[in-house]
Each structure stands twice: as C-alpha cells, then as structure tokens.
Amino acid sequence: MTASYYSQALHGPYETRDLGDFELESGDKIRGLKLAYATFGKLSARRDNAILFPSWYSGTSKILERAYVGAGRALDPDKYFIILVNQIGAGLSSSPSNSAPPFDAARFPRITIADDVRAQHRLVTEAFGVERLALVLGGSMGAQQTYEWAARFPEAVRRAAPIAGLARGTAHNRLLVSTFIDAIVSDPAFDDGWYERAALVHRGLRRHARIFAASGFSPALFNTRGWSDLGFSTPDDFVAGFVEGHFLPQDPNNLVLLLSKWRDADASRLENGDLARALGRISAKTFVIAIKEDGFFPLADLEAEQKLIAGSELRRVSSPWGHLALFGTDPAYNAAIDRHLEELLAS
Numbered sequence: 001m002t003a004s005y006y007s008q009a010l011h012g013p014y015e016t017r018d019l020g021d022f023e024l025e026s027g028d029k030i031r032g033l034k035l036a037y038a039t040f041g042k043l044s045a046r047r048d049n050a051i052l053f054p055s056w057y058s059g060t061s062k063i064l065e066r067a068y069v070g071a072g073r074a075l076d077p078d079k080y081f082i083i084l085v086n087q088i089g090a091g092l093s094s095s096p097s098n099s100a101p102p103f104d105a106a107r108f109p110r111i112t113i114a115d116d117v118r119a120q121h122r123l124v125t126e127a128f129g130v131e132r133l134a135l136v137l138g139g140s141m142g143a144q145q146t147y148e149w150a151a152r153f154p155e156a157v158r159r160a161a162p163i164a165g166l167a168r169g170t171a172h173n174r175l176l177v178s179t180f181i182d183a184i185v186s187d188p189a190f191d192d193g194w195y196e197r198a199a200l201v202h203r204g205l206r207r208h209a210r211i212f213a214a215s216g217f218s219p220a221l222f223n224t225r226g227w228s229d230l231g232f233s234t235p236d237d238f239v240a241g242f243v244e245g246h247f248l249p250q251d252p253n254n255l256v257l258l259l260s261k262w263r264d265a266d267a268s269r270l271e272n273g274d275l276a277r278a279l280g281r282i283s284a285k286t287f288v289i290a291i292k293e294d295g296f297f298p299l300a301d302l303e304a305e306q307k308l309i310a311g312s313e314l315r316r317v318s319s320p321w322g323h324l325a326l327f328g329t330d331p332a333y334n335a336a337i338d339r340h341l342e343e344l345l346a347s
Helices: 061-068 113-128 141-152 171-184 194-200 203-216 219-223 235-247 252-264 267-271 275-280 299-306 322-327 331-346
Strands: 015-018 034-040 050-054 081-085 135-139 159-163 285-291 313-317
Touching: 015 113, 034 061, 034 113, 050 113, 050 141, 061 081, 061 322, 061 331, 081 113, 113 141, 135 141, 135 331, 141 159, 141 252, 141 267, 141 275, 159 331, 171 203, 171 252, 203 235, 203 252, 203 322, 267 275, 285 299, 285 322, 285 331, 299 313, 313 331
Parallel strands: 050 081, 050 135, 135 159, 159 285, 285 313
Antiparallel strands: 015 034, 034 081
16 A cells, blocks of 8 residues: 555645544444534535545545536536545545554445444534535445435435445345455455455455456447557556546555445435335435446446435436446537536536
C-alpha cells in the first residue's frame, strides 16, 4: 500500500466529523467514529437544496467529485449543496488502515450498510441541520446506501436515484463478490496471518483487479478497443494501468471490509426479510437507473426491485464500459445520467 494514498493530497480536500462512540447493528461499537466528507455549493436558507452522494466500493469523495459534480451538470454547486460522504472502511472515514491501534479486516468491527446510513443521518442532521434531503443518490454500493436511506428514513428523502445497484444482493451477485474477496486473500503469503501482512503483498490484489476487470467491463469494450482513447495500447496495458493502478495502492483490509458489506447488504432487514415491505416504505420520488451492459447488477435484477417501489421509474442507460461506466470515463454515459438526474430534480 502506498502510505499516502488515503490522504488530503490525493483525495482532498475533505473534512471529518467525529461521531463519538458509535453503536453498530452487530452490538459492537466503533470508538470515536469519524466520517470523512466533502461539500460543494451553499446550503440554502431553507436547507432544502442538500444532496447526499455516498461513495461506492473503493471510491472516495474525490472520485465522485471528478465524475459527477460540476457547473452546468446535474449536480451543479451553483444550485445545490452537495455532500459527498465516504463509507466507513473506505480509507478516509474510520477504517482498518487508519484505526489506532491498527486493525485488520478480521478484527475491525463488523459494519453493515445500515451502519453507514445511520452515521450519515447523524452527519447531515447534526453538522448541517438538514432534516430532508432534496436527493440521495449513489452508484453500486452507493445505490445500496441510497435504498437503505429511502427505506429507513423515508421522511428525510424527497428524491432517490440508486444507480447500478440493488437493495438486496442476488445469489449471483453475492457469489461474484465472494470471488473478489477470495482473490485478495488467495496469496500464499497470507497463509500465516495474511491480515497482518496484507499491506505488503500485491499478488492477491492483482488477481482481484483482473477478475474485477473481466466482469466489470462489457466484452464490447475489449472487442472494440474502447480503452484506446485513454492512451492504452493493449488489453493487458489497460488492465494494468487502469484497474491495477486503481487497486494496488489501496489497503487490502479496507477492500475486504467493503466487499463484505457489499455482499451482505440487505435492506429487507428493516422488515424481517420481506423485501417488498421494506421497499414499500419508500415515499421518495425514485428513479432506478440501470446500465444495460452491467455484469455486476443486471438490468432484470434492478427492474424486479424497481417494481416494488410505488411510483418509481426504471431508467436505462447504455455504455460499453458496463458497470464501471460509473467512474465517468464514458461521455455518453455521463450525459445520459445528467439528463435523468436533471429530470428527477425538476420533479
């Protein structure tokens, strides 16, 4: 791990909010829980223009900013007060990599998506005095948090836009995420206490990156050399430079913790396992946005959940970048997302 990866220099500027000792769903607690976040724009006098955008797997507030926030875009700081919040475990908020004494993924308290959302609710109410958000949105794991927000705090969410993610993972998605975890921990050097040595070893992270690339991008991206405009010359050059370049500087313990949250996310816990009742709690105007080429969260799976949300709409976008269009590399995807979000925000 590059020691300076989780830093203000690379992912700032961001602020942190100390929530004190935070009780978790598991019954455990995090002592001195810190949430890292970045804000853009100005909160209106009526406090009715706040947008919350939680981070996805391996993402940070800086990555979200670069991909989605800007003048003239749907998330325009001249119109809205935009809060980009980093998940617990993602390296900027409280995580195995920054906890003292150092924790590994096995000993760090078990975190759920619900824990993130409960902490974020405290952030927006205590730090900003916002009781109702104009919009909650997020991609992938951010979509999991968006569903949890809209179902757990329906009175606090006016609009919701889960993008390329599910309220409850399918059996296929849980299997896929388990393969990512298995890849990270597969290095032989991990056999004798891999958690303690994980930050020193990259072979498992490389395996993870290649599986992630093979399943996260669409076949069309590789078959048409869609990555060549970014300056890569071969598929291996692209995977090494783009995907491994993203994952190798990160802490494996953080990634395993995040993957465990992703795999186990389930908003139906709000209603004792009844997903229809849990999503029936949502009163926000909701656009469920699906990427047609998404191999992580297929269109049919998103549509099945969307039908459980009263008054919601399914919006489709297309990109050869598949699920990983979320990173903002496809201008056509970016423009389509902005159109849907602008329409939602105008409703």
